[in-house]
Amino acid sequence: MRRDMRHKDFIEIHDYSADEVMQIFEIARDMKADPEKFTTALQGQTLAMIFEKSSTRTRVSFEVGMFQLGGHALFLSSRDIQLGRGEPIYDTAKVLSRYVDGIMARTFAHKTVTDLAEYASVPVINGLTDLSHPCQSMTDYFTAWEKFGHDLKGRKLAYIGDGNNMAHSLMFGGPKLGMDVAIATPPAYAPDPSVVAKAQADADHAGTKMIITTSIDEAVRNADIVETDVWASMGQEAEAAKRQKDFEGWIVNERVMSLAKKEAIFMHCLPAHRGEEVAAEVIDSPCSVIYDEAENRLHVQKAIMYVLMKGRRK
Ligand code: CP
Ligand code: NVA
Numbered sequence: 081m082r083r084d085m086r087h088k089d090f091i092e093i094h095d096y097s098a099d100e101v102m103q104i105f106e107i108a109r110d111m112k113a114d115p116e117k118f119t120t121a122l123q124g125q126t127l128a129m130i131f132e133k134s135s136t137r138t139r140v141s142f143e144v145g146m147f148q149l150g151g152h153a154l155f156l157s158s159r160d161i162q163l164g165r166g167e168p169i170y171d172t173a174k175v176l177s178r179y180v181d182g183i184m185a186r187t188f189a190h191k192t193v194t195d196l197a198e199y200a201s202v203p204v205i206n207g208l209t210d211l212s213h214p215c216q217s218m219t220d221y222f223t224a225w226e227k228f229g230h231d232l233k234g235r236k237l238a239y240i241g242d243g244n245n246m247a248h249s250l251m252f253g254g255p256k257l258g259m260d261v262a263i264a265t266p267p268a269y270a271p272d273p274s275v276v277a278k279a280q281a282d283a284d285h286a287g288t289k290m291i292i293t294t295s296i297d298e299a300v301r302n303a304d305i306v307e308t309d310v311w312a313s314m315g316q317e318a319e320a321a322k323r324q325k326d327f328e329g330w331i332v333n334e335r336v337m338s339l340a341k342k343e344a345i346f347m348h349c350l351p352a353h354r355g356e357e358v359a360a361e362v363i364d365s366p367c368s369v370i371y372d373e374a375e376n377r378l379h380v381q382k383a384i385m386y387v388l389m390k391g392r393r394k
Contacts, residue, residue, distance in 0.1 A: 089197040089204045090384050093214045094252040094278055098286070101256040105222050108376070108383035115148055121386055123150035124393045125181040129207070130196075132158040132187045133314045137350065138207050138215070141377040142184050142385075149382055151389075154180070158187075173199035181392045182385060188315050203388035205381075210245060210315060211272065216349045217249035219380040221257050223373045224305050227345055233258035236289075238303035238340065240264050240296050240332055241357050242323075243271035246309040246349055251279035255286035262291035264299035266326055296336060303340040307347040308332045308357045324356075333359035337367060345369045 085100050093101065111118050127146045129139065139155060146153040158164040163172045173196045176183055182203045185193050190211035197204035206214050225232055236259065239250050243265040251271065254261035261283070263271055270276075276292055283290035293299055300306055311327040312320040337344065346358075346368045354360045363370060 085387050087388065089206075090214065090388060091194060091197055091204070091206045092212055092252055093218060093249060093256060094282065096256070098256045098258075101218070101221075101253075104218065104380065104383045104387060105225055107386060108222055108379040109226075111382050111386075112376075112379040118149055118382070118386070120150040122146065122181070122389055122392075125149075125151040125389055126179070127151060127153045127182045127184055127385065127389075128156055128176050128180040129153055130156045130158060130161070130163065130183065130185040130187070131207075132164075132185075132192075133208070135186060135207075137374055137377050138184075138186060141381055142207070145378050145382040145385060148378075149385065151181070169195045170199050172196070173204075174201075177201040182389045202392075205384060205388070208245060210313075211275070212249045212252070213245045213349065214249045214252070215377065215381055215384065216246065217253045218384070219376045220250065220305075220307065220347050220349070220373060221253045221259075222380050223347065223369055223376050224345065225257070226372075226376075227369065228304065234260075235304040236260040236262065236302060237305040237307060238262045238264065238299040239307045239309075240299060240336065241308045241327070241330055242269050242311060242313065244269075244309060244313050246307075247271050248275045248279075250307065251275060251290065252282065255279065255282040255288050255290070258286060258288060260289040260291070262289075262293065262299035262303065264293050264296045266330060267294050268326065270294075296330070297339055300336055300339045304344055305347060306332055306337060306340050306344055309349055310351070310353060311357055327357070331355075331357060331359055332362050334361050337362055347373050350374060 143153040177200045184205040184207045186207040190209040311323045
């Protein structure tokens with residue numbers, strides 16, 4: 081029996097209960113299996129999509145997702161709207177709330193998204209910030225849930241690389257699914273301590289493990305899922321040369337995959353750099369599920385929009 085979720089926004093997986101995460105997965109599964117059933121679910125609704133950073137998957141999957149639900153999406157580059165010229169977030173949130181039924185935002189500062197959520201009267205969805213990327217990690221766990229027969233309890237996800245927005249959101253997601261999470265980073269690139277503390281509390285509550293290490297081998301041993309992400313994220317272009325040096329050897333290759341379980345899958349949020357964080361022999365091999373993962377952004381985000389926005393125009 082599905083209960084209505086009392087969330088206005090989708091900012092972090094941390095904010096959602098294990099039960100709510102599972103409800104979103106079940107809706108996403110139903111939407112993927114029978115999209116025709118949902119073609120009027122958000123009829124007449126509009127989603128504003130604010131982008132301070134580039135995007136392929138997030139932009140396209142949200143826009144197509146709104147269309148498939150009977151609604152409409154507006155692409156708003158921060159370069160073109162007044163926000164980019166210094167109009168306050170407060171006014172932007174209040175004004176957009178008079179026109180649209182939901183806001184998805186991809187920003188540099190995480191606070192931009194939390195401020196939007198605070199001031200907007202309509203739902204706000206985090207489409208990636210410097211701190212987190214919850215739509216992507218929800219999708220990654222959904223993809224694993226499909227692959228491993230709808231039960232992830234006791235399984236292990238290993239993330240290798242920068243302790244960045246992806247690492248953070250994966251740390252928040254694992255405990256909700258009853259999974260152990262191991263994050264291996266070079267010493268200077270550990271995840272944010274405040275995220276580690278919250279994720280550790282979630283893991284303690286769920287009775288799962290949260291391993292933060294500087295050893296690739298320790299993280300990946302016995303893993304069911306191996307994931308990585310770019311060495312330099314959007315906004316870190318000036319550090320790219322330094323990071324190239326600091327991350328040397330931090331590559332998911334066949335040796336690394338051989339330490340994981342035999343049936344382990346490889347994931348990457350994309351875009352990827354073959355030969356840097358991942359070898360072509362892994363990302364282009366049968367264990368890689370990157371295109372299912374990319375497709376699932378559409379289904380999972382449709383489910384998220386549905387739970388937040390349904391009924392707003394009725
Ligand atoms: N994974 C992801 O968010 O991709 P885009 O940057 O292309 O949206
Ligand atoms: N960590 C990457 C993820 C891109 C989807 C970035 O923030 O650029």
